[in-house]
Amino acid sequence: MATETIAEHTEMEHQGQDSWSGGKEPFEASYGKLMMWYFLLSDAFTFAGFLIAYGALRFSMPTWPVPDFVFSTAPFGIHHAPLIFVTVMSFLLIISSVTMVRAVQEGHRENKNGVVFWMILTVIGGAGFLGCQAWEWNNLITVEHMSVTTNPFGTHIESGVYLEGDGHGIKEGDTFDAGDSYLIHYHDGAYDQLSYRTESGEVKQQEFGPKAFGALFFFITGFHGFHVFSGVAFLLIIALNAASGLYVKRKNGYEMVEKIGLYWHFVDLVWVFVFLVFYLL
Amino acid sequence: MGHGNYEEAIKKVYIGLGVLAVLTLVEVFVSLFGKGHIMGGVEDMKVVLWGTGLLIIVLSAYKAYYIIYKFMHMEQEVSGLQLSVLLPMGLLIWGMIAFFQEGGSWNARRQQIKEKDKIQVDESVKLEGYYHVPDDTKRYF
Numbered sequence: 001m002a003t004e005t006i007a008e009h010t011e012m013e014h015q016g017q018d019s020w021s022g023g024k025e026p027f028e029a030s031y032g033k034l035m036m037w038y039f040l041l042s043d044a045f046t047f048a049g050f051l052i053a054y055g056a057l058r059f060s061m062p063t064w065p066v067p068d069f070v071f072s073t074a075p076f077g078i079h080h081a082p083l084i085f086v087t088v089m090s091f092l093l094i095i096s097s098v099t100m101v102r103a104v105q106e107g108h109r110e111n112k113n114g115v116v117f118w119m120i121l122t123v124i125g126g127a128g129f130l131g132c133q134a135w136e137w138n139n140l141i142t143v144e145h146m147s148v149t150t151n152p153f154g155t156h157i158e159s160g161v162y163l164e165g166d167g168h169g170i171k172e173g174d175t176f177d178a179g180d181s182y183l184i185h186y187h188d189g190a191y192d193q194l195s196y197r198t199e200s201g202e203v204k205q206q207e208f209g210p211k212a213f214g215a216l217f218f219f220i221t222g223f224h225g226f227h228v229f230s231g232v233a234f235l236l237i238i239a240l241n242a243a244s245g246l247y248v249k250r251k252n253g254y255e256m257v258e259k260i261g262l263y264w265h266f267v268d269l270v271w272v273f274v275f276l277v278f279y280l281l
Numbered sequence: 282m283g284h285g286n287y288e289e290a291i292k293k294v295y296i297g298l299g300v301l302a303v304l305t306l307v308e309v310f311v312s313l314f315g316k317g318h319i320m321g322g323v324e325d326m327k328v329v330l331w332g333t334g335l336l337i338i339v340l341s342a343y344k345a346y347y348i349i350y351k352f353m354h355m356e357q358e359v360s361g362l363q364l365s366v367l368l369p370m371g372l373l374i375w376g377m378i379a380f381f382q383e384g385g386s387w388n389a390r391r392q393q394i395k396e397k398d399k400i401q402v403d404e405s406v407k408l409e410g411y412y413h414v415p416d417d418t419k420r421y422f
Contacts, residue, residue, distance in 0.1 A: 027362035052380045059384030098298040265352045276341045280312040
């Protein structure tokens with residue numbers, strides 16, 4: 001930093017010797033901030049465990065549901081808009097991350113109203129994300145009938161022609177190519193697996209997609225959503241504390257806001273990878 | 282912290298917003314291009330599949346770097362703190378790659394078993410001279 005004086009600089013050089021004499025914060029970070037970093041590290045390991053399970057299972061399957069087919073609906077009756085809704089969700093998290101950075105900055109200036117204002121905006125962003133996720137889950141569960149144990153999103157492994165229609169997108173006589181995706185629709189309490197004839201002349205029925213897909217999707221996005229929910233709850237509590245003037249008395253530049261800020265950016269960081277593996281690849 | 286410094290810091294935050302927003306849009310565009318939504322036909326080419334996949338992974342890694350270093354202010358922490366958080370994560374990335382390889386191997390082995398299941402026993406070959414084969418043995422092959 002340009003404002004750093006020579007005296008401060010020499011002090012930093014001697015820190016190696018003074019570190020063990022006590023009264024110094026390890027890594028020049030307060031206890032709370034350091035432990036927040038290590039909590040986030042351990043949390044990253046938990047998410048990595050989930051993503052390892054996802055990746056290993058996905059690579060072990062001959063086919064996998066194509067994300068731009070599975071995630072192509074949005075509210076207000078929008079269909080065939082691949083990845084658009086989830087991009088909106090990503091933007092909500094990115095924007096709420098930016099408002100969080102602003103809240104931390106205002107905290108460093110001991111500006112109480114600024115902290116509360118930017119934290120409220122962050123809460124709104126997080127709540128908006130949760131609302132979008134609730135819509136997405138509801139669509140998958142009640143409209144498309146995906147569950148933890150059943151995955152109606154399949155992929156054709158050879159070309160052919162349908163022998164019956166499903167009353168939605170597929171009509172009798174429609175042709176399809178190897179690699180095309182389909183959704184097995186749910187009518188009157190049962191999945192309606194359509195029959196088709198392959199190019200080699202065999203008559204077959206639509207098969208369900210890899211079973212693990214539903215469980216992985218609901219557990220990983222659910223675990224992330226739970227983090228967002230906890231984050232929103234803690235943001236609200238800390239915003240209320242800030243508004244009540246609690247942190248003014250502490251005179252430590254709103255360090256609590258900084259700590260919840262670290263957590264909130266981590267939630268955004270995890271979403272970068274959930275977005276990558278579930279939606280983009 | 283001086284007044285000019287504060288204005289500069291605010292400007293940096295909005296630059297960060299721009300960086301993350303543009304990278305996300307580019308990622309979605311590249312992903313849709315790779316799946317053949319922008320230009321039909323390219324999705325069947327292996328090089329497009331691998332190229333777009335790699336590009337998206339690199340862009341996501343840059344987004345992760347940006348969030349950790351700029352938003353979480355990791356660049357302002359001492360190197361000991363940086364290393365103690367980032368080194369374990371770096372090692373874990375190797376673990377993830379190894380497990381993905383393992384998943385690919387499960388797939389290959391399953392295909393191999395399926396192919397071997399299709400192999401038929403040549404029944405014209407007489408085996409009596411060597412050892413006794415019960416009649417129902419061949420259904421195990």
